[in-house]
Amino acid sequence: MRDRNRADLELAAxxxxxxxxxRRVRAKHKAALVVTILLIAIGAVLxxxxxxxxxxxxxxxxxxxxxxxxxxxxxxxxxDNGTLLGVVPSRVNRLPLRLDQISPYLRQATVAIEDxxxxxxxxxxxxxxxxxxxxxxxxxxxxxGGSTITQELVRNLYIGNASRTFSRKVKEACLAIKxxxxxxxxxxxxxxxxxxxxxRAAHGAxxxxxxxxxxxxxxxxxxxxxxxxxxxxxxxxxxxxxxPAMAIERRNxxxxxxxxxxxxxxxxxxxxxxxxxxLKPSDLYGRQAHPNFFGWAExxxxxxxxxxxxxxxxxxxxxxxxxxxxxxxxxxxxGVMRHKSDPAAALVAIDPRTGAVRAMVGxxxxxxxxxxxxxxxxxxxxxxxxxxxxxxxxxxxGISLYSSFSGPSSLIIPDRSCYGPQGPWDVHNxxxxxxxxxxxxxxxxxxxxxxxxxxxxxxxPWNVVPVAHRMGITTHLQPVCSITLGTQPVNPxxxxxxxATLAAHGVHHAPQAFELVRAPNGxxxxxLGSPGERAIPASVAxxxxxRASRTARVRRFESVIGxxxxxx
Numbered sequence: 001m002r003d004r005n006r007a008d009l010e011l012a013a014x015x016x017x018x019x020x021x022x023r024r025v026r027a028k029h030k031a032a033l034v035v036t037i038l039l040i041a042i043g044a045v046l047x048x049x050x051x052x053x054x055x056x057x058x059x060x061x062x063x064x065x066x067x068x069x070x071x072x073x074x075x076x077x078x079x080d081n082g083t084l085l086g087v088v089p090s091r092v093n094r095l096p097l098r099l100d101q102i103s104p105y106l107r108q109a110t111v112a113i114e115d116x117x118x119x120x121x122x123x124x125x126x127x128x129x130x131x132x133x134x135x136x137x138x139x140x141x142x143x144x145g146g147s148t149i150t151q152e153l154v155r156n157l158y159i160g161n162a163s164r165t166f167s168r169k170v171k172e173a174c175l176a177i178k179x180x181x182x183x184x185x186x187x188x189x190x191x192x193x194x195x196x197x198x199x200r201a202a203h204g205a206x207x208x209x210x211x212x213x214x215x216x217x218x219x220x221x222x223x224x225x226x227x228x229x230x231x232x233x234x235x236x237x238x239x240x241x242x243x244p245a246m247a248i249e250r251r252n253x254x255x256x257x258x259x260x261x262x263x264x265x266x267x268x269x270x271x272x273x274x275x276x277x278x279l280k281p282s283d284l285y286g287r288q289a290h291p292n293f294f295g296w297a298e299x300x301x302x303x304x305x306x307x308x309x310x311x312x313x314x315x316x317x318x319x320x321x322x323x324x325x326x327x328x329x330x331x332x333x334x335g336v337m338r339h340k341s342d343p344a345a346a347l348v349a350i351d352p353r354t355g356a357v358r359a360m361v362g363x364x365x366x367x368x369x370x371x372x373x374x375x376x377x378x379x380x381x382x383x384x385x386x387x388x389x390x391x392x393x394x395x396x397x398g399i400s401l402y403s404s405f406s407g408p409s410s411l412i413i414p415d416r417s418c419y420g421p422q423g424p425w426d427v428h429n430x431x432x433x434x435x436x437x438x439x440x441x442x443x444x445x446x447x448x449x450x451x452x453x454x455x456x457x458x459x460x461p462w463n464v465v466p467v468a469h470r471m472g473i474t475t476h477l478q479p480v481c482s483i484t485l486g487t488q489p490v491n492p493x494x495x496x497x498x499x500a501t502l503a504a505h506g507v508h509h510a511p512q513a514f515e516l517v518r519a520p521n522g523x524x525x526x527x528l529g530s531p532g533e534r535a536i537p538a539s540v541a542x543x544x545x546x547r548a549s550r551t552a553r554v555r556r557f558e559s560v561i562g563x564x565x566x567x568x
Contacts, residue, residue, distance in 0.1 A: 407435025
């Protein structure tokens with residue numbers, strides 16, 4: 001009896017389990033039927049709406065009234081012989097290319113993973129929308145998007161945000177349809193590949209190829225192209241430098257899509273999926289040749305053409321730098337500063353006819369890397385090399401070079417305008433040498449301090465300051481008598497510039513960094529060449545230049561290639 005009851009209970013349990021399974025199967029079939037009916041209804045609604053709703057949709061946007069979102073592109077700076085000095089980054093790294101300059105693998109991979117029916121549908125892919133909707137409803141969440149490459153381009157180019165709102169999707173669809181009416185498919189794909197974000201500030205195929213593989217977009221291999229094509233969906237998640245395993249998984253997903261799309265065969269697929277990432281991160285956007293000059297040129301670019309234009313980028317600038325003169329300048333400095341304990345030095349070379357800076361060197365014998373430009377940002381007292389400005393001022397005020405002065409080893413200057421905190425100015429010659437009685441020609445050649453102290457008292461230091469400024473000194477100068485001995489700090493660039501004014505017969509040309517600058521569309525924005533401004537009469541410059549050249553050679557200054565005073 002007990003065995004019979006146990007058997008009855010087991011039979012009842014089996015029957016209940018079977019009925020439960022049947023209910024679940026019926027519920028699943030019912031759900032699938034509901035989804036199918038829903039999709040059929042939606043499809044019918046969409047099909048019916050295509051004819052009537054298209055006109056309403058297209059009336060909701062105006063393509064011609066929108067300005068493309070400015071993504072910017074890098075600016076490239078070259079030496080005068082065409083060699084690359086460096087890159088001035090835009091807000092993003094971008095270099096637009098023609099479609100034929102982009103690897104066919106990247107074109108195919110992008111279409112396969114982003115919009116496999118790109119060449120078949122119009123601006124919108126209605127099959128893709130239904131397929132995405134089915135996947136989302138079945139999963140109970142958003143797992144697949146229905147946007148086409150044209151829609152993505154419109155979002156990047158005209159809308160500029162990724163907010164998922166109904167109004168944005170309507171506007172995106174409207175603009176996509178209108179863009180597709182005026183742009184052929186190759187142009188749309190080309191624009192997309194130049195705008196899409198691949199991560200690490202790289203927008204567009206060329207910047208991405210450089211950033212991850214140090215190559216051109218045209219030379220991308222199949223595995224490399226597949227990797228890049230998979231990045232736009234989630235650039236941070238699939239960043240191969242941070243998450244190599246995720247990047248390989250995503251790359252192989254792209255390769256499977258390419259295989260399914262028939263753009264690669266099984267052998268190509270088999271080789272590509274086992275290929276290593278082969279990353280070779282580029283330093284193109286951080287590498288700089290002749291960094292002292294490049295940094296100064298970058299500042300000049302923004303000062304002349306505006307920070308906003310430089311930030312937008314796309315400029316092509318050929319500079320005045322002569323690499324052979326730059327090498328010669330560095331060799332010259334090294335030839336003088338031979339020991340690690342020697343002070344740092346800077347050298348600037350300027351063409352006095354135009355103001356073109358041909359060389360700019362900052363050198364530290366012990367090999368330390370300076371965080372500032374010794375030639376343009378570091379100031380030191382000029383010493384006797386400042387005397388030619390006092391001499392030029394004296395000639396302007398009618399004092400003859402043949403005027404004679406006594407040059408004792410030391411001298412008290414009685415002029416009250418030269419008094420200091422301790423009273424009258426007590427001036428000494430170098431090593432307290434007695435210069436004797438001589439004219440200004442010889443006093444300049446021998447750099448006699450006591451004679452130049454008398455000269456500045458005679459012409460007035462307040463008259464020396466504007467002459468020095470007109471000739472190219474940009475640092476603020478105090479109108480004090482000690483200016484004649486170069487006691488106020490200046491930098492090598494402005495000193496060389498001012499000496500170049502003497503060599504240019506009194507005509508001052510501001511230091512120039514660029515021979516030619518072009519806009520992104522190739523339009524010339526600027527060329528080297530300006531008439532300059534007369535700073536001092538030609539006759540004064542000629543007399544001063546001959547004396548200054550001799551003084552400069554004595555003090556290791558030359559009128560065009562000038563050493564700054566060395567400093568520690």
